[in-house]
Amino acid sequence: MKIIKPQPGGPRSSRRHTPKANLSGLYQRAAWDAVLKLDPRMAIKNPVMFLVWVGTVITFLLTLNPGLFGAATNTRAHIFNGLICFILLATVLFANFAEAVAEGRGKAQADALRSTRSDTTTQKQNPDGSFVAVNSSSLRKGDRIKVVAGEMIPMDGEVVAGVAAVDESAITGESAPVLKEPGSDVASSVTGGTRVISDELLIGITVDPGQGFIDRMIALVEGAERSKTPNEIALTVLLAVLTLVFLIVVATLPPPANYIHNPVSVATLIALLVALIPTTIGGLLSAIGIAGMDRVAQFNVVATSGRAVEACGDINTLVLDKTGTITLGNRLAESFITVNGHTLETVAKVALAASLFDTTPEGKSIVRLAEQLGAKVDFPLETATGVEFSARTRMSGTDLPQGTEFRKGAVDAIRGFVRSRGGQATADVETAFETISRQGGTPLAVCQDQDIYGVIYLKDMIKPGIRERFAQLRRMGVKTVMLTGDNRITAQYIAQEAGVDDFIAEATPEDKIRVIQQEQAAGKLVAMTGDGTNDAPALAQANVGLAMNSGTQAAKEAANMVDLDSDPTKLIDLITIGKQLLITRGALTTFSLANDIAKYFAIIPAMFAAVGIGALNIMGLKSPESAVLSALIYNALIIPALIPLALKGVNFRPLTANQLLQRNILIYGLGGIIAPFIAIKVIDVLIGNVGIV
Ligand SMILES: Nc1ncnc2c1ncn2[C@@H]1O[C@H](COP(=O)(O)OP(=O)(O)OP(=O)(O)O)[C@@H](O)[C@H]1O
Ligand SMILES: [K+]
Numbered sequence: 289m290k291i292i293k294p295q296p297g298g299p300r301s302s303r304r305h306t307p308k309a310n311l312s313g314l315y316q317r318a319a320w321d322a323v324l325k326l327d328p329r330m331a332i333k334n335p336v337m338f339l340v341w342v343g344t345v346i347t348f349l350l351t352l353n354p355g356l357f358g359a360a361t362n363t364r365a366h367i368f369n370g371l372i373c374f375i376l377l378a379t380v381l382f383a384n385f386a387e388a389v390a391e392g393r394g395k396a397q398a399d400a401l402r403s404t405r406s407d408t409t410t411q412k413q414n415p416d417g418s419f420v421a422v423n424s425s426s427l428r429k430g431d432r433i434k435v436v437a438g439e440m441i442p443m444d445g446e447v448v449a450g451v452a453a454v455d456e457s458a459i460t461g462e463s464a465p466v467l468k469e470p471g472s473d474v475a476s477s478v479t480g481g482t483r484v485i486s487d488e489l490l491i492g493i494t495v496d497p498g499q500g501f502i503d504r505m506i507a508l509v510e511g512a513e514r515s516k517t518p519n520e521i522a523l524t525v526l527l528a529v530l531t532l533v534f535l536i537v538v539a540t541l542p543p544p545a546n547y548i549h550n551p552v553s554v555a556t557l558i559a560l561l562v563a564l565i566p567t568t569i570g571g572l573l574s575a576i577g578i579a580g581m582d583r584v585a586q587f588n589v590v591a592t593s594g595r596a597v598e599a600c601g602d603i604n605t606l607v608l609d610k611t612g613t614i615t616l617g618n619r620l621a622e623s624f625i626t627v628n629g630h631t632l633e634t635v636a637k638v639a640l641a642a643s644l645f646d647t648t649p650e651g652k653s654i655v656r657l658a659e660q661l662g663a664k665v666d667f668p669l670e671t672a673t674g675v676e677f678s679a680r681t682r683m684s685g686t687d688l689p690q691g692t693e694f695r696k697g698a699v700d701a702i703r704g705f706v707r708s709r710g711g712q713a714t715a716d717v718e719t720a721f722e723t724i725s726r727q728g729g730t731p732l733a734v735c736q737d738q739d740i741y742g743v744i745y746l747k748d749m750i751k752p753g754i755r756e757r758f759a760q761l762r763r764m765g766v767k768t769v770m771l772t773g774d775n776r777i778t779a780q781y782i783a784q785e786a787g788v789d790d791f792i793a794e795a796t797p798e799d800k801i802r803v804i805q806q807e808q809a810a811g812k813l814v815a816m817t818g819d820g821t822n823d824a825p826a827l828a829q830a831n832v833g834l835a836m837n838s839g840t841q842a843a844k845e846a847a848n849m850v851d852l853d854s855d856p857t858k859l860i861d862l863i864t865i866g867k868q869l870l871i872t873r874g875a876l877t878t879f880s881l882a883n884d885i886a887k888y889f890a891i892i893p894a895m896f897a898a899v900g901i902g903a904l905n906i907m908g909l910k911s912p913e914s915a916v917l918s919a920l921i922y923n924a925l926i927i928p929a930l931i932p933l934a935l936k937g938v939n940f941r942p943l944t945a946n947q948l949l950q951r952n953i954l955i956y957g958l959g960g961i962i963a964p965f966i967a968i969k970v971i972d973v974l975i976g977n978v979g980i981v
């Protein structure tokens with residue numbers, strides 16, 4: 289059986305989607321949901337469309353009794369009012385349909401996710417260490433359970449003991465099993481709904497029922513927790529204010545109209561009002577937001593809120609770490625460089641001794657290289673103790689009981705170490721350090737007590753294509769900052785080759801938070817990726833924190849997004865999606881408002897046709913009734929016509945916000961002025977030919 293560890297930045301083509309949503313019947317279900325959404329308690333949540341809803345009810349009453357608000361102005365008012373009522377109802381239903389389609393995709397995915405969950409019996413550990421079979425629904429945070437090969441892991445947790453292969457395809461769509469073991473940052477967290485396929489694991493449950501990762505995913509894709517984002521609220525308020533202004537304008541029309549002996553019917557006033565208020569964007573607004581969330585889900589990223597997705601679009605600064613994000617990150621020991629007259633054999637031996645307890649990929653690769661060179665351990669292993677690597681000390685190693693200390697680590701850290709033991713780094717250490725760093729490699733000095741034996745060359749490669757992606761970000765006005773624990777020379781080489789705007793070398797975990805805070809203090813919105821427990825505070829501090837699914841529970845909880853493929857560069861895609869979401873909303877708002885000009889020219893001359901301002905009828909519409917109905921039909925049909933655009937998002941180009949704004953005002957503003965002139969004229973001709981009015 290092939291077992292692989294999650295490979296950050298693995299090939300895109302291997303990406304599969306989370307449980308396949310069943311989209312057949314999506315439109316039928318959405319059509320039915322659109323009718324259910326007529327419930328006034330739901331309808332009132334969208335003020336613009338609610339006004340249309342109220343207009344539908346009033347015109348319905350006017351159809352039954354055209355004289356409701358005084359004498360009917362037209363003998364055929366029944367028919368005219370009925371047609372307006374019908375078109376208004378269609379307008380509301382179209383808007384409801386747009387929202388329902390957007391929600392439907394999420395609901396289908398939630399159903400697929402739910403089917404991966406089921407109650408099972410599981411072996412829970414008693415305080416005395418024995419096991420008892422319990423129903424998985426009775427498990428609570430802090431419980432310990434045993435899961436053996438073939439069984440489903442019922443809830444999220446951390447591996448306490450055991451090593452096993454786990455099939456995570458139910459969550460990530462990735463069919464290759466993942467190795468799980470205790471202790472290590474990346475491999476110890478397990479997710480409920482995944483399956484153990486070899487050996488067994490003792491797992492400490494880290495969540496209470498209903499709080500797990502899958503539960504969160506279901507709630508999200510279903511939109512149960514969907515609350516409006518700040519931008520959406522601002523736009524809703526703006527649209528409501530515009531609607532109120534138009535309501536006042538239309539309400540003040542009857543007195544002057546009566547004064548000039550040209551009374552206007554209530555139905556016509558309602559038609560005018562609905563044509564003028566921003567129904568296009570009002571009807572599509574929530575669909576645009578939901579579709580943005582959905583696009584993120586299609587990318588195999590779980591966002592905790594729509595706010596997080598939208599924040600991606602506003603990001604000014606992107607903080608990335610070097611190893612594994614900008615570089616491939618499978619840093620392997622390439623060679624040993626000897627210093628201070630030591631032989632290759634002794635360097636390999638000391639490097640091996642210093643790496644015996646190092647479980648990082650770097651450490652394991654050093655052991656492998658040393659063993660290839662014939663190095664052997666010449667002390668009893670049981671008595672030795674490991675000194676774990678930490679990003680703070682930037683060293684790791686092995687201690688022997690009689691006081692011998694083997695260390696390897698960043699060159700300046702080791703230099704400091706030997707100095708504190710009374711030794712001194714020789715000049716050739718510096719030469720080896722520079723040679724490796726200038727090639728973008730990571731140099732690790734190796735020492736035994738006060739004596740440096742050599743320098744290990746850890747080779748890494750910049751991810752192919754990353755330079756273009758950074759260039760793209762720059763065109764969007766996003767600044768990239770690389771943060772690395774590595775030395776200045778290596779950092780500078782990688783920064784230059786990858787084309788990041790700025791870098792910070794020899795960074796401690798605290799530096800990450802500091803950099804984020806500094807940028808935020810300057811009014812910037814910051815995004816970052818991370819996977820370690822170390823990264824959790826920085827992920828929480830950032831405006832957008834993307835955690836890797838392969839990372840620790842702490843990191844996943846602190847972040848507002850989790851990438852199921854554990855690909856840190858995906859943040860770049862998310863920024864694109866976020867920007868696209870904002871631009872789609874802006875474009876459709878522009879289009880919606882620009883439409884009003886043509887509707888004015890259609891309806892106003894129609895209203896005052898009797899008093900000879902027919903000259904204003906530049907569109908040459910057949911009759912006043914036809915003009916009003918044509919404008920209203922256009923107003924209704926434009927909503928379904930724009931649903932695909934709302935769901936897919938406008939075409940996106942990597943430009944700065946200002947350039948995009950100008951471009952969109954041009955396309956959607958001009959388009960919004962011209963399109964309805966043509967469409968209303970065509971509808972007028974069509975309904976004239978049918979002979980309805
Ligand atoms: N297993 C290890 N044992 C000893 N020293 C190590 C080990 N791994 C890394 N180092 C040294 O510690 C330094 C800091 O490591 P750290 O993980 O903070 O940063 P990094 O991996 O180089 O870069 P990044 O922050 O982009 O991940 C490394 O540059 C290297 O010099
Ligand atoms: K409108």
Ligand SMILES: [Mg+2]
Nearest residue numbers: 609611679773
């Ligand atoms: Mg690192």
